[in-house]
Amino acid sequence: MAKKFPFHYGYVVAACCTLVTMFNIGLVLSCAGIFFVPISAELGEPVSKVALMLSFNLIFSSIMLSFSGKVLEIFGARRMMTLSSIVMGVCLLAMSKFDALWQFYAAGAVFGVTFTFLMYLSFPTIIPRWFNKKVGLMMGIAAAGSSIGGALFNPICGWLINAYGWRTTYVIFGLIILLVISPVLGIFLRNKPADVGLKPYGESPARKLNSAGPEYRAVLKMPMFYGLFAFAFLMSATASVFHFIPKYAATLNFTLEQASLAASAAMVGSTIGKVGLGMINDASIKLGLATMIGLGIAGLGLMFFGSSGLTMLIAGGFLFGWAYAGVFVQTPLLVRAVFGSRSYSQVYSNISIAFTVSAAIAIGAWGFLAEAGGYALVLATGIILLAICGAIGFTALKKSL
DSSP: OGGGSSSOTHHHHHHHHHHIIIIIIIIIIITHHHHHHHHHHHHTOOHHHHTTHHHHHHHHHHHHHTTHHHHHHHHOHHHHHHHHHHHHHHHHHHHTTOOSHHHHHHHHHHHHHHHIIIIISHHHHHHHHHBSSSHHHHHHHHHHHHHHHHHHHHHHHHHHHHHHOHHHHHHHHHHHIIIIIHHHHHHHOOSSGGGGTOOOBTOBTTBOOOOOOOOHHHHTTSHHHHHHHHHHHHHHHHHGGGGGHHHHHHHTTOOHHHHHHHHHHHHHHHHHHHHHHHHHHHHOHHHHHHHHHHHHHHHHHHHHTGGGOHHHHHHHHHHHHHHHHHHHHHHHHHHHHHHOSTTHHHHHHHHTHHHHHHHHHHHHHHHHHHHHHOHHHHHHHHHHHHHHHHHHHHHHHHHHO
């Protein structure tokens, strides 16, 4: 089948991964918060209780990630991603009929399981199988799909809820995933190049796909594994500073519209940064790591002096967006560079647990720090954490050589 295409089939696989991040993640995760207020109003429950469904999401993602890498190897990415997408679509349809909090919590748990395969392990594990060249670029494009989807679907979601209600909006989103995305994955997604009689894109005798590396059990005994777990945890925690940019801008007496510009600049920086970091990593992973850390620190530094003007705050937000982008681009590329491809799926699935644990802790921790010492302390702490991440990353790369 692949030979009928005038291009390498890896591009079709990368397109499938991008559709997943744009639609499955964009519709369900990026738009989740918009549903909280209308659901809260109808059920007569506080928004905070409705939002707890995200906590169940993180808990069950963490549980699944401890062994989902092995599941992916046994059953294959095509089967697991298609099944996860179908389950997600059915769950959205069911949510249109919910009338109790425990049902939304159960849905959050189900989404947590599906996100394991659709977000944490999709493009980071599949694209490296299909590409020997342009790995970073393809991963960056796929990762950018979530940012693009969030930007597109948030206003659409708000309009649909206002026009037709949150229940109908869930039905629409569920049908899109069931009738469009899931069939595309089932028809076009493939696990590895050998399934269609191909080699990875860019593979040559001089540049074979790196299948070397230690076995999974051996990796778990290596200090570098725990070092990169800490890297992922701290990067995810630092990225969470994004949620406090509008509040920080408000303390500088900027208007709500001006504060939103700074947050939007960070999202634009994240979108561009995902693709940019991918391209830079294709040339040099050390340069990619240095770019992410350097621009992230520069961005937080500029925001530190945001009181001097809105331009400084917006520029800082844009540069910080590159560090935000690095969570799901730089981390998998770094793990693969350090440990090779032999046990990559299992190793990365375990390191990804750091993302969910960090997300559960960081928001509250940053809020407490802001109340205790102000947002200047938050920004300064973020700079320190990024510097630590840089030290961990370069040390891991040095010891892997």
